[in-house]
Amino acid sequence: MASSAPLQGLLPRWRQRLADWIAPGPCPAAGKNDPAMAGLRELDRQLLLQLGRAVGLSETAALSFVERLAGLRSQSSKLVTYLGHAQTQSDAMQDGIELNSRIIHELSSFVQTLPAQIAQERGHFRQLVGEVQGLSALTDTIRGIARQTEILAINAAIEAARAGEAGKGFSVLAGEVRRLATQSNESASRINQDISRLVATVEQGFSGDFAARTRHNEAEAQRLDRLTRQLDDSYVDMRQFYDMLMTAVTQHNTELDRGIGGLLDTAQYQDVFKQIVDRLAPAMHGRNDVLADLLSRLRAGQRDTSDIDQRAQALAAEYLVLEAAHRDPDAAADAAPGEPGQRIELF
C-alpha cells in the first residue's frame, strides 16, 4: 500500500499517547528555549567552570606542596642516615684519640727519665776516672820509692866498696836493698799492668753497660717517633673528617633551606584560589536578582520581561570579563619585559 510508510510511525505514537494518558510523563521543560533561562544557564556553566578551575588549582597546589614536602623529607632523612655513619666514623676516631693520649704519656715519661740517666752516667764515669787516677798516683808513688831505694842502694854499695873488708856485710845488705828495689819496681809494673787491665775491663764493662742503655734508648726513641707520626696522621685524619662533615652538612642544609622556601611560595596559590571563589559570590547574587525580578514580574501578571531577559543573557558575558581581569597563575612570564601584561614590571 502506498500509505504504509506513514503508518509505520503511527503505532508507536499511539502507544505513547496511550501511555501518556495512563501515566503522564514529565512535561517538556518549560522555557527550554526561553532566553532568560538560557542566559542563566550560561552563567551557571561559567560559574561551574571557574569553580572547577579553582578546585583544580587548589589540587595542583596541594599536590605540589606535598611533593615538595616529601622531597624535603627524603633529603632530611638522607642527612640523618649520613650523620649516623659519621657518628660511627667519629667513634672509631675516639679510640684513636685515646691511643694518642697514651702515646703522649709514654713520650713524656721517656723524655723525663733521660736527664736523670745522663746525670747518672756522668757521675759513674767521673767516679771511675777518679779511682783510676787515684790508682795511677799510687803506682807513681811506688815507683818513686823504688827509685829512691835504688839510689840509696847504689850509694850504699859505693860506700861499702870504699869501706873495704868492713863494708862487706854492708854491701850484702845493699844488695838486698837493691833486690827489694827491683822487686818494688816489678811490683809497680805489675800493678800498673793490673791497673791497665782493670781500666780496660772497666771501660769495656762500663761501655758495655752504657752501650746497652744507649741502644735501648735509641730503640725507644725510634718506637716513639713512629708513634708520634701516627699521632700526627690521626690528627690530619680528624681534621679532614670534620672538614668534610661540615662541607657536606652545610651544602645539604643550604639545599634544604632553598626547598623550604619553594614550599612556602606554594602558599600563594591559596590566595588565588580564595579570590576566584570570592568572585563567584557577586555573580551568583546577580543571578538571583535576575531570577527574583523575573518572578515578581510574572506574579504581577506582566508578560513583558524583555529587559530582564537581556540582563540574564548579559550575566555570563559580564562574569567572563571580570574573570579575564585576573591573570591565570600558571601562565609563566607571558609578555616580554617592557610589554604590558608581564608578571613583574617596574615602572
Added chain:
Amino acid sequence: MAHILLIDDDDLLRDTVQQMLELDGHKVTEAASGELGLQQFARHSGRATSAGGFDLVITDMLMPGTDGARVIVELRRGQPDLPIIAISGGRRVLSAQFNLETATLAGATCQLAKPFSRHDLQSAVHKATAQR
C-alpha cells in the same frame, strides 16, 4: 667524546685513569690538587664542549689542601647540572664508605671506590653523562 676534568693528588693513579679515559676516546684535562682543579674549571666554565667546556668531572676525595667535598660544592655552585664522579679509597680511620657518602651529600652524581677496574670506570662515566 667527552671533555673530562680529572682531579687527583696521586700521580700514579691520575696517569692511569687518564690513559684509560683517553683510550675510550675522551679528552682529559688533569689537575694534581683541588685548587688546581677549580682553577681549570673556572678557566673553562660556561663554555660549550666545543669551546673547551667540561662534560664531566672526576675528583678524588682525600686530598691535602682543598678536599674533594669542597671541590664538589664549588663545582655545583658554578654549574648545577654538571655530572661529577667522586673516587675514594679509605685511609687509616677515614673509611671509603664515609668519604663517598660525603661526596653524595655534597652533590656528586656517581661514586667509585678504589681500587676500581677499567670496566667500573667506564660504567661510571656512562652513568654520569647519561643523567644529564
Added chain:
Amino acid sequence: MKTIFLVDDSATMVLSLKSALEIAGFKVETAADGEQAMGKINKGLKPDLIITDINMPKMGGIDLIRNARKILRFTPILTLTTESQQAKRDEAKKLGATGWLVKPVASAELVKVIKQVLPGA
C-alpha cells in the same frame, strides 16, 4: 635594617612572604587591608618599602597608594596582585606605584626586585 610594610588580606600570603623577607634580612610590618595600613602610616610608620595587594576589603590597593603617597611621597610601592587588568595597572602607575607584580611570585624573585628598588639595599 630596612623595613618592609606588607599589606594583604590573605593570611597565608602574609605569613609566607614575611618569612622569606625576614630571612632575607628585612624587618616586616603587616596590615590586613588599606584602612589598617593607613592607620599605621598615620600613626607614624615610615617603611622603606610598601608591598600591597589590590583587591582588599575596606580599602583596596589603589586607594591605599593614593592615600599613602600624600604622606610617603618617595617610598617605593610595589603591588602584588592577581589583577592583570591594564586599566588598574595604569591607574596604579599614575598614582605613583613603583612596580606591578602578578601573583604567584617566587619569593626569591621578589627579594631580587626589592633589592633593585631599594636604594642601597
